Amino acid sequence: MVAAQAQKHPDAVALRWPDGELSYRDLQTAIQRLAGHLAGTTRAALFNDRSPELAIAVLAVLSGGGSYVPLDNTYPRGRLDYMLADSGADRLLCRAHLANLITIPDGCELEILDPVLDDLHASDLPEWGAKSAPEDLAYISYTSGSTGRPKGVAMPHGALANLNSWQVANSGSTVGWNTLQLWPLSVDVSFQEIFGTWSSGGTLVLIEEDVRQDPRKLLAYIDEQQIHRAFLPFVSLHQVIEAAVQQDRYPASLREIITAGEQLQIGDSVRKFFTCTGATLENQYGTTETHVVTAEKLVGDPAAWPVLPSIGTAITNTVVKIVDGDMQPVSAGEVGEICIGGIAVADGYLNRPELTAERFRVWPGPNIPAYLTGDFGRLLPDGKIEFLGRRDTQVKINGSRVELGEVESQLRELPGVSDALVTVHPTASGQNVLAAHCVRIPGTEIEESVLRDGLSQVLPRHMVPAHYVVLDAFPFTPTGKVDRAALAQALPTV
Known part of the structure; x- marks a missing residue:
C-alpha cells in the first residue's frame, strides 16, 4: 500500500521533522538501502528515540x-x-548513542541506523517489497503482565492490513495532509499514524519529546505545522483543548482528531474547541491484543454530542459481541464482557501458552478466533456499544454503581479545574470511596470545599468523592496513559 503511493506521488513529502524532510522517492530509497543491510533478518528489535531513522x-x-x-x-x-x-x-536496530543502554544477547546482531539518511541518490538498490502472507508475523508489542513480567503480543499482517485499509477508507487523509506522529513506537497507535499516512500519500510530521509533553507547545506545533490529523489519547486531547481555550487559539488546519485509550468525555471546552475548528472527533476502541476494533465518529454540531459517547460499531471484517461467562451473547441492554473475534485477533502472547489460553478463545460453534478483553459493555438499541470500564475495576459505592466518567465530567466544569480523574480508594474497613485528582489551571488555586460543594449540587451523595488531590499535572506512563498507581500514592491512608 505504501509502495503504491510512492509510485503515484514520488515528489510528495512523506516525512517531515524539525531538521528536514523526505519525499516519497527518497523514503523509498532509504527503505531499500536499509532493507538490503537487513537481508535474512527474521525479527528486528527497534530501540530508538523519536527520529526519521x-x-x-x-x-x-x-x-x-x-x-x-x-x-x-x-x-x-x-x-x-x-x-x-x-x-x-x-x-x-538503534542509533549509535543508544547502543550501550541495552544488553545484546547472544545470537542478536547490532545494526546502527545513523547512516540511513546518507546519500539518497545511490543506484543499484534491491527491489522493494517482499511477499508477506496474512498469517505472517508483523510485530511483537509488549504490554504489562499481571505476573510482573511484560508479555509480548504477536500481531500478524492480516489484522494490520485490514485495520489500515479500513483507516484509509474512513479518513480524509490524502496528498497534502499532515498527520502528527505523536505516539511512541511501543504503542500500537503509532502503526496507524505511520501506515495510515503513508498508505494515503500524506505527510507524517515528527515531533520532539519536549513538545509532545507540553500541551501549550503541542497546541502551537499543531497550528504552526498545519496539522490536519492527530491521534491523541483523551487526557492529552483535553489538555490541548484547555490550552486552546485559555489562549483563544484554534488551529484552522485541523480536520480530524482520533482518540483512544481512555473514556472519551464531552464537556463545554471540548464542544467549543470542535465548534471553532470544525474538525471531526472519532472515538476508537481496541486492545493491544486486537488493535482498533470499533469506532464512533462525532460529526455535526458539537452542542449535540453526548457527554459520554459510545465506542461505536465494529470495523470491517471484525466481530464484537457482549457475552456472558460462557461466551454466549447477552441481550441488548444487558451488561457483559466485550469479546472480539475475526481477523483482528492476534496470535497470542509470545512464549506464554498459559496466558494465551486464558484470554484467547474461539467462538462456540463457528470456530472463529476470539479475545476476551476484560472490559464491560452493553449493546445499545441503535447497535452501538457502550463502554462500561474494566471488569477488574468495576465501581460500586454503598451498593450503587458509579460511572467514574460522569463524576470526572462534572469536575471539569468547576472553576479552576483544567482536567480531572476519579479513582477508587479502599479504606481500612474494606469499603470503597472515591478520590478526585484535579489538575489546576495555571495560576489558580482550588479549595477542596469548592470542589465538594460544586459536585454536591449536581451529583447524588454516593457519587461525591471523599478525597481531593490538586495537581499541576498528571503523571504519565511511558505509553501515554495516566499513571493511576502514582496517583494512588498521593492519597491519604484511611
Missing part, C-alpha cells in the same frame, strides 16, 4: 519480510533487557 526502519524490516519489536528507550534497562531476550530478535 526509526520510521524508516519499521517499513524496511517489514518490506524485507521480517517482523519488528519496538523497545521504548525510556523504559528501565532491566525491562528492556528482558524484552529483547524474550522476543528472540536476531537483529537490534
Whole structure:
C-alpha cells in the first residue's frame, strides 16, 4: 500500500521533522538501502528515540519480510533487557548513542541506523517489497503482565492490513495532509499514524519529546505545522483543548482528531474547541491484543454530542459481541464482557501458552478466533456499544454503581479545574470511596470545599468523592496513559 503511493506521488513529502524532510522517492530509497543491510533478518528489535531513522526502519524490516519489536528507550534497562531476550530478535536496530543502554544477547546482531539518511541518490538498490502472507508475523508489542513480567503480543499482517485499509477508507487523509506522529513506537497507535499516512500519500510530521509533553507547545506545533490529523489519547486531547481555550487559539488546519485509550468525555471546552475548528472527533476502541476494533465518529454540531459517547460499531471484517461467562451473547441492554473475534485477533502472547489460553478463545460453534478483553459493555438499541470500564475495576459505592466518567465530567466544569480523574480508594474497613485528582489551571488555586460543594449540587451523595488531590499535572506512563498507581500514592491512608 505504501509502495503504491510512492509510485503515484514520488515528489510528495512523506516525512517531515524539525531538521528536514523526505519525499516519497527518497523514503523509498532509504527503505531499500536499509532493507538490503537487513537481508535474512527474521525479527528486528527497534530501540530508538523519536527520529526519521526509526520510521524508516519499521517499513524496511517489514518490506524485507521480517517482523519488528519496538523497545521504548525510556523504559528501565532491566525491562528492556528482558524484552529483547524474550522476543528472540536476531537483529537490534538503534542509533549509535543508544547502543550501550541495552544488553545484546547472544545470537542478536547490532545494526546502527545513523547512516540511513546518507546519500539518497545511490543506484543499484534491491527491489522493494517482499511477499508477506496474512498469517505472517508483523510485530511483537509488549504490554504489562499481571505476573510482573511484560508479555509480548504477536500481531500478524492480516489484522494490520485490514485495520489500515479500513483507516484509509474512513479518513480524509490524502496528498497534502499532515498527520502528527505523536505516539511512541511501543504503542500500537503509532502503526496507524505511520501506515495510515503513508498508505494515503500524506505527510507524517515528527515531533520532539519536549513538545509532545507540553500541551501549550503541542497546541502551537499543531497550528504552526498545519496539522490536519492527530491521534491523541483523551487526557492529552483535553489538555490541548484547555490550552486552546485559555489562549483563544484554534488551529484552522485541523480536520480530524482520533482518540483512544481512555473514556472519551464531552464537556463545554471540548464542544467549543470542535465548534471553532470544525474538525471531526472519532472515538476508537481496541486492545493491544486486537488493535482498533470499533469506532464512533462525532460529526455535526458539537452542542449535540453526548457527554459520554459510545465506542461505536465494529470495523470491517471484525466481530464484537457482549457475552456472558460462557461466551454466549447477552441481550441488548444487558451488561457483559466485550469479546472480539475475526481477523483482528492476534496470535497470542509470545512464549506464554498459559496466558494465551486464558484470554484467547474461539467462538462456540463457528470456530472463529476470539479475545476476551476484560472490559464491560452493553449493546445499545441503535447497535452501538457502550463502554462500561474494566471488569477488574468495576465501581460500586454503598451498593450503587458509579460511572467514574460522569463524576470526572462534572469536575471539569468547576472553576479552576483544567482536567480531572476519579479513582477508587479502599479504606481500612474494606469499603470503597472515591478520590478526585484535579489538575489546576495555571495560576489558580482550588479549595477542596469548592470542589465538594460544586459536585454536591449536581451529583447524588454516593457519587461525591471523599478525597481531593490538586495537581499541576498528571503523571504519565511511558505509553501515554495516566499513571493511576502514582496517583494512588498521593492519597491519604484511611
